[in-house]
Amino acid sequence: MKKKVSIIIPIYSAETYIASCVQSLFDQTLADIEYIFVDDCSLDDSISILKRILEDYPARKGHVKIIQHKENRGVATTRNTGLDNATGKYIGWVDADDWIEPDMFEKMYNSAESKQADLVWCNFRMTFTDSSYENQQQVAEDSKVYLLSLIKGEMQGMLWNKLIRREIFLENQIRFLDENNLGEDRNVLIKVLFYCNNIIHLEELLYHYMQFNIGAITRDMTPRRVYEEINNTRDIVCFLREKNVSWIPDSDLQNFMFRSKRKLLYTTDLIHFEKWANIFPESNRLLYKSYLGMRHKIVGFLAIYKIKGPLRLWINIKKRYQTSKT
Structure with missing residues (x-):
């Protein structure tokens, strides 16, 4: 039977952080969750740690998929692998170096169901080595307004504080741009918002974005990464022009x-x-x-x-x- 929520977790050499992430995932109060861990050829013990923690959660074992790439493909392709294996009514995303509140997906799922939302987003806390603050993600509950705020740079394009109806991806063949791993989430979010009829902001802090990982791709500003962001931008512009979006x-x-x-x-x-x-x-x-x-x-x-x-x-x-x- 189709699960209520599929959570996609891309993994690449996250052994330092993955334990707290996995524990927060398996501690979710929502029982009907499908977990899709996609390992992009990690060079460390990330998967061993994941499997060891899973032994402490026998009730979750039947809900877990661990998929391992045969070669390193990058986060965009890793996300696509997750989409290909998701079966839930809604899709959520969690990064392997972050953690979430225990009731995050129960609250987001209930909000989506009660208000027939295509997308729900929540607040998050950004934590650095010596400071932290809450990002309240304030924007109107209107898909056009949200999309425009992404184009203008007023909102960030992350997916990990979102719950999205899976049919939005399936019906509109929304995919990540393979091998273009910077700005890939914003690219997909803009396309998702274009097709959303109803979006909801859950004004609660449910996600913890940890900025300790110095190897995170968002910190990699080499020319190769810049060109990947440019390619995602070009893809977005082509999409908006093909759809004759005149209100931007x-x-x-x-x-x-x-x-x-x-x-x-x-x-x-x-x-x-x-x-x-x-x-x-x-x-x-x-x-x-x-x-x-x-x-x-x-x-x-x-x-x-x-x-x-x-x-x-x-x-x-x-x-x-x-x-x-x-």
């Missing part, structure tokens, strides 16, 4: 494109500056009134007009400075 101002869409490529201006390789100028070129006019610092506006100008001599000089100075700091 073009100025907001161009700002969205500009923000996704801005980190290429922080690199130390001429090819990335050249690519920056040619990616979403219609957004280049926003350079001069952007929040970027003056030096990045200058190198952006040099890149747009292909003035390579000063660019090379800037790159050499930056490389020498970085070398001197190490």
